[in-house]
Amino acid sequence: MKIYLVGGAVRDALMGLPMKDYDYVVVGSSPAEMVAKGYKQVGADFPVFLHPYTGDEYALARTERKTGAGYHGFSVYAAPDVTLEDDLSRRDLTINAMAVDDRDHIIDPFGGQADLAAKVLRHVGPAFAEDPVRILRVARFAARYDGFSVAPETMALMRGMVEAGEVDALVPERVWQELSRGLMEAKPSRMLEVLFECGALHRLLPEVARLHGVPQPLAHHPEGPVHIHNNLVLDYAAKCGASLEVRFACLMHDLGKGVTPSESWPSHPDHEGLGLPLVEAVCDRYKVPSSCRELAMLTCRYHTHVHRALELRPGSLVKLLSNGDAFRRPERFTEFLQACRCDARGRAGKEESAYPQFDLMVQAMTAARSVNAGEVAKNTENKAFIPERIHEARVSAVKASMRQNPLLKEEHLV
Numbered sequence: 056m057k058i059y060l061v062g063g064a065v066r067d068a069l070m071g072l073p074m075k076d077y078d079y080v081v082v083g084s085s086p087a088e089m090v091a092k093g094y095k096q097v098g099a100d101f102p103v104f105l106h107p108y109t110g111d112e113y114a115l116a117r118t119e120r121k122t123g124a125g126y127h128g129f130s131v132y133a134a135p136d137v138t139l140e141d142d143l144s145r146r147d148l149t150i151n152a153m154a155v156d157d158r159d160h161i162i163d164p165f166g167g168q169a170d171l172a173a174k175v176l177r178h179v180g181p182a183f184a185e186d187p188v189r190i191l192r193v194a195r196f197a198a199r200y201d202g203f204s205v206a207p208e209t210m211a212l213m214r215g216m217v218e219a220g221e222v223d224a225l226v227p228e229r230v231w232q233e234l235s236r237g238l239m240e241a242k243p244s245r246m247l248e249v250l251f252e253c254g255a256l257h258r259l260l261p262e263v264a265r266l267h268g269v270p271q272p273l274a275h276h277p278e279g280p281v282h283i284h285n286n287l288v289l290d291y292a293a294k295c296g297a298s299l300e301v302r303f304a305c306l307m308h309d310l311g312k313g314v315t316p317s318e319s320w321p322s323h324p325d326h327e328g329l330g331l332p333l334v335e336a337v338c339d340r341y342k343v344p345s346s347c348r349e350l351a352m353l354t355c356r357y358h359t360h361v362h363r364a365l366e367l368r369p370g371s372l373v374k375l376l377s378n379g380d381a382f383r384r385p386e387r388f389t390e391f392l393q394a395c396r397c398d399a400r401g402r403a404g405k406e407e408s409a410y411p412q413f414d415l416m417v418q419a420m421t422a423a424r425s426v427n428a429g430e431v432a433k434n435t436e437n438k439a440f441i442p443e444r445i446h447e448a449r450v451s452a453v454k455a456s457m458r459q460n461p462l463l464k465e466e467h468l469v
């Protein structure tokens with residue numbers, strides 16, 4: 056038998072990037088031989104084994120053929136006569152279809168090195184079309200690797216797959232897994248662009264696709280239409296190293312602008328409220344984790360309130376804190392503020408601009424949270440007045456702390 060390192064590790068090594076996981080292909084062996092050598096078989100469907108010491112994955116060279124719809128509609132053929140080239144030819148992209156043998160010799164039958172040098176994401180062959188997840192993978196690699204483009208013939212193939220309804224058959228968990236990974240890459244906007252170009256975004260996230268070309272007031276948004284703004288917001292969040300929750304909230308924050316009646320353009324009255332059912336629909340569709348869902352809802356609903364924080368009086372600031380659940384969930388409220396800051400800076404020429412609303416809201420939250428609500432409750436004789444008294448105490452605390460904030464004018468302190 057012969058063992059080769061394949062896939063992502065080879066690609067990343069050639070790019071000079073750290074290798075994350077090692078996948079090996081074994082040629083000329085059998086399950087019985089692998090087990091006899093101490094490898095542990097994992098999964099009944101595929102001939103994949105774990106190395107007894109390193110835990111790395113070793114797969115018998117195999118060919119796959121789609122026999123029906125969905126995930127189980129595959130027939131796998133693994134036998135000692137399947138060659139390394141056979142195995143590489145069923146893989147998605149040329150840059151993922153290279154192997155290295157035990158003498159560090161590179162086997163590259165599909166021009167993966169040339170495509171790496173030219174920064175091209177190109178499919179290996181017609182087998183690409185057998186797995187629609189690959190459309191999402193291509194979009195994700197475009198978001199990860201700076202300057203990579205999708206080969207025209209690959210884009211055409213992906214478009215054909217979308218038209219054939221292939222992405223509609225994807226299970227929600229897989230879509231979320233790929234989308235969330237793409238959001239965590241260096242330039243998430245590239246994922247959206249690639250998905251848009253092949254038509255997959257319209258199928259998977261029509262709410263986001265709909266933002267394309269929608270006008271906004273130029274004075275606030277010199278970058279132009281909503282989708283460009285959305286892309287800048289996302290990429291700024293990525294540049295800051297924001298969490299998945301913050302990045303997802305950024306992706307969702309302006310969905311309401313996609314359903315503004317065109318008579319109102321370029322204004323978007325109540326896009327916050329209009330966006331909420333759309334955010335819910337996306338989250339339901341992909342069973343989005345509640346941490347992402349909650350922050351996205353909060354951000355959609357209240358981001359413009361935070362933008363106006365400098366004009367809010369203490370009473371309104373406390374109400375915003377309370378609506379944002381800042382007393383019970385201060386960490387989440389801080390992530391909400393981060394998303395608001397990404398929104399403000401994700402505009403042409405605004406990336407470096409000050410966003411004093413962030414510090415102001417943190418200051419207000421700290422002051423309001425310093426109120427001992429239990430103590431206020433204990434000292435309130437008529438228990439029906441407790442919520443009101445707590446609110447008043449918080450307002451007083453915010454007011455006192457605001458007196459030290461030079462950003463605020465006297466009239467805001469009343």
Ligand SMILES: Nc1ccn([C@@H]2O[C@H](COP(=O)(O)OP(=O)(O)OP(=O)(O)O)[C@@H](O)[C@H]2O)c(=O)n1
Nearest residue numbers: 062063064078145146147148151152186188189
């Ligand atoms: N839908 C898929 C998934 C995987 N592969 C192949 O299996 C290898 C390993 O898959 P995986 O670890 O999921 O992806 P990587 O390419 O290693 O990317 P990542 O860095 O995200 O792990 C890929 O390189 C590719 O050759 C494929 O052809 N089609």
Ligand SMILES: [Mg+2]
Nearest residue numbers: 062063064076
């Ligand atoms: Mg990998």
